[in-house]
Amino acid sequence: MMELMKNKQFSSQQDEGSQAQADLLHNELVGEKKIMISGMENFVDVLEIVLMRKNVRGDTALHVAVRSKNSTIVNFILNKYALEKSKHEVLEDKEITKETNKYGDTPMHQAAVYSVVNEILTVDEDTQLPLCLGYFPLHAAQPYKDPGILPLLYMDHGHLKTPMDSDEARRKERCSKRMEELKNTQFSSQDAASQQGLLHKELVGKKKVMISEVYKAVEKGDVDNFVDVLKQQCAQRKLPLSDIFEHVTGTGDSLLHVAVALGKEHIAEIISHHFPELLTRRNVRGDTSLHVAVRSKNLTMINLILSEYASVKSKHDGMKDITREKNEQGDTPLHEAVHSGNFGVVEKILHADKDMVHYVNKSRCSPLFLAAASENLEILNLLLPNPFLGDKPLPLCFGNSPLHAAILKRNPALIEMILKKQPELVYLRDEDGNTSLHYAAYVGYVKGFHVLLKNSFTLEENKEGHLPIHLASKMGHVEVIEEFLQYEWSINSHVLNQKGQNILHVAANNGKSNVVQYLLRNPKIDQFTINQKDNDGNTPLHLASINLFPKVMYFITQDNRTKVNLSNNTGLTARDIVCLASKNQMTVRKFLANRVLKEAGVIVKVNNVLRYQYQQVSKTHLSLKDLINTFLVVATLMVTVTFAAAFTVPGGVYSSDDPNPKNRGMAIFAHKRLFWVFTIFNMIAMYSSVIACGLMLMALIFDQKLATRATILAMSCLVLAFLTVPVAFMAAVRLVVAKNSTLALVITIIGAIYIFLILGLLFGFFPVGIRIFPFRQVGKLVLWSLIVLIDYEDKPALSSSQKASNEKENYE
Structure with missing residues (x-):
């Protein structure tokens, strides 16, 4: 390639090759501050092409060498260029010291900033070079007041003191x-x-x-x-x-x-x-x-x-x-410069005050963080080498780490580039003690977590005592946990937070059912981990019960390794906690949680719980009375509806002047089988409603214990009435449209679907404790369906169960 470029005329193919050589030379100069002279010999064979080539910023190799402050390379390029200029006609009318980049800077302008003026002056004493937007090298050097540079620019060049x-x-x-x-x-x-x-x-x-x-x-x-x-x-x-x-x-x-x-x-x-x-x-x-x-x-x-x-x-x-x-907004000029995305502006401000790289604004973002967030590699490469303040090599500054920004941008190439240049940033913490690994785990960025995990040799906690895997469990990021568990960590002894909680505790406490399900299937999670107690004696099942997460509780109780009747430090089982949470008001969430535990055979171990609830009779009497009144109204309406349906039968009745005296007043469809279905189920609904009404009336005069039992029995009668009324309704409608077979079929299918749903709900409420095979299996299926349908992922707004142990101490 080199010989081809030396011996042939310039062509489009050669231009591309020479540009590639120029880019390679620029990259070498930027990437290695101590580049060996011998390594440049591969490039100087094509100096007439490469040294005058410019990169995207308009810089020649001399610009880049000056900016790297490598006087050896600067002298080498200048000497070689002078030698090659005498050999090649193409360079006769060009001066490498007077080439400008797209910002108007010549090598001398940049030399005035980077303190390598003397090297340029040895080959070109004319410092009245092309203006950089109206300014001479002397102006570029003025803000830095370098005592070694300003005299060189003033020396024997008095006309520069008035450049206009x-x-x-x-x-x-x-x-x-x-x-x-x-x-x-x-x-x-x-x-x-x-x-x-x-x-x-x-x-x-x-x-x-x-x-x-x-x-x-x-x-x-x-x-x-x-x-x-x-x-x-x-x-x-x-x-x-x-x-x-x-x-x-x-x-x-x-x-x-x-x-x-x-x-x-x-x-x-x-x-x-x-x-x-x-x-x-x-x-x-x-x-x-x-x-x-x-x-x-x-x-x-x-x-x-x-x-x-x-x-x-x-x-x-x-x-x-x-x-x-x-x-x-707390932004310094360097913040604004990074926001502008202009490399030249950032460079000017940076060289005026390099310490500003790590100053944070009111959004807690530093210029270095903003450069990473903008994914501007050119500006990021300029800011990265600037160290933190000497007294704080790794300060606790939220948002100050470019790694955090790269993680938020989900850019693995950016993460690797930052780690290559500043590997110690992997340990940089924010104000809460979170490292970049914590960030990656928290946002669920698996690729970034993988890259960081390879470059991090220690597991460190944040101020709350959480390791990165705890945050992944808290946020429900299964992929991050899976990546973490591929390494040989000791789950039981090391991956615990300050509360003594393992990752299963954290997932259960925050209702992350997907994480709980994955961990229970993972072979690294043994029986000890599943039943491990935290500092308060709570197992993962206890924590799920405290925050009423029925789905999490279901997964844990269905695992055969779970010891469901363990007590915490205050002597409470998981069901004790749910019972205490349900003492004032029974919600669907509390009902499902209690049903899951009851199905799993969790006992109410503390008798004081029942005694405490019995002592609250006077407080709950009003709510029971309201419930009785509500049921009484519903039962009365059901009696009215079924009674009316019995005398407004489908198809009507024969009139009183019918020729056949035996038919007068009789139902026209009395001989139809569907009429039998309608009549029988309507009667069941009618009698069940009447019984419910009677029980409710008696409950109003009974004491608390008998009133509660009467109410439960009345509820059973109402459920039976609600089950039979739809059947009677379907039979009646099916009867009157019998001649339209298509419509009759549609009515039958719709009615059957709803009847099966009602049956499912019925068996879902009542087969708890019944060990008969079909009832128990149907009950489990309905319970699981309700849990999936009503998937609670947030903690209760008013979680009285969180202080269950304290309440137990209050009434003991």
Whole structure:
């Protein structure tokens, strides 16, 4: 490939090959700061093509070498280029030191920032290079005040001290003098003095709104016109110049904010020079002029503001760095730079203050975190090498780890890249003590969890004592748990949280039935783990009972290894806890939980529970009386309906003037079999309802114990009535449409379906404790159907059972 490129003319295929070589050379320079010179020999054979090639940022190999601060490579490239230039005609009209990237920077501009100026000057002493958006290398170096760089740029190059042409210099000097005259000829008013230190939103409240003529002058961008307008307004309004610059827009922007936002460099320069206090003045959003310049991606303005502020700061001790100013959202200029996605802007702000990489805003996000969240690898590579503060190598800062952002973005390539460059970040914790493994487990990101698990050699708890697998169990992420269990961990002794709970405890406590089902099927989960007690003596079944998760309780009780009658430290079984939870009001959730435990043979071990419930008779009497009244109304309605149906039979009756005296008043369909079905089932419903009514009336005068039993018996009669009425109704409708076979078939199918559903519910309520095969199996099927249909995944809003052990102590 190399020989082909040396011996043939440039073609599209060669261009692609040379671009690949250039990209490879750039990558080597970026990736290895101590690259060996011998390794470059593969590239220098095609210097006339490769060294002048540019990457996506417009950088040549010399740009990249300068930015890596490797003076050996810089000298090597410059010397080789000089040698090759004499051999190849294609390089005669080109100077590698004067090549610009897409930001307008030459190698000298970047050398001024990265402190390798001397190397460039050895081959090219002309520092008046192509402008970088209006600025020379001297301007680029100014904000950093490097004592070793500035003299080199000034040395024997006096013309650089005034880089603008003579007309521009005279204009600048003239406008500056006029501004000084305006400042000196005007008297400071008391009103102006009273505004010192006010925020711009306070100035807006005091109606110090910017003069429209001044705003338009800034928009125009002519400095002479701007000064003329200022002079005119000062004279007309009898205001000192300082008062004019205290005026703000409706959003609290000062004149400097406006000039920066509109990109008027010359006006921004004269304002910041004569009124430097505006550099740190904030608008209603809390933005300084540097925030605005960064958001506008204006490198010229950024350089101007940094340079002017550095000049002011050098004259006053104790001034805060402008790069550390925060707006109302807590964003620094570096936050805004990362938000902008502009590499050049981020680079400028970063080199002005590298410590800002780890500052967090009010959303608890650092610039490093935002760079990872935006998946901008170029900016991330720039920010990653910056270490944490020396006294806190791994601080507890929520959102400060780029790994957390990569996990939230579910980007495995990004995770691997970060770990390759900064492997210690895998142990970085947030304010709650969560590492990146905790994050991956919490959000259920399996690929990321796998990558992190390979790079993490220890299991660490967060502040609540949870390991990553506990969070996966809590959130119901089976895939993460499966990945975790593939490694050889000791489940019983090490994977416990501070409460002494294993992963089955955590899953049961949070109602994650999918995790419980998976763990019970996993061979690593033995009988000890299933019946293990936590610090309070609660097994997973106890915790599921405390929070009333019927589905979880069902899975645990159906496992033959479960010891269902274990007691916790307060002597309560799982059913004791559910009974205490049900003492005030029986809900469907509590009913299902109790049914599951009763089916599994869990006993009510504590007699005090029953005695306590009996002592609450006076409290529950009112609710029982209301229940009796409700059932009495329902039973009465059922009697009325069935009684009326008996005298309004389907098909009607023969009239009183029928020719056959024997038929008069008789049912027309009396000879039909379906009429028999209608009549029999209607009578059963009628008599059952009457019995229920009688029992309810007697329950009103019985004592509590007899009233309860009477109510239960009445409920049984009403259930029987509700079961027979649909059959009678179906038979009646089927009877009157008998001649329409299709309609009759549809009615029969619909009726049969609903009858079977009612039968299922009936057998689901009553076969508990009955060991007869069909009843028991039907009951289990109905119970499971109800549990699946009503799948509770959240904890009860008012869970009185959570303090069951305390309640037991209260009534003992």
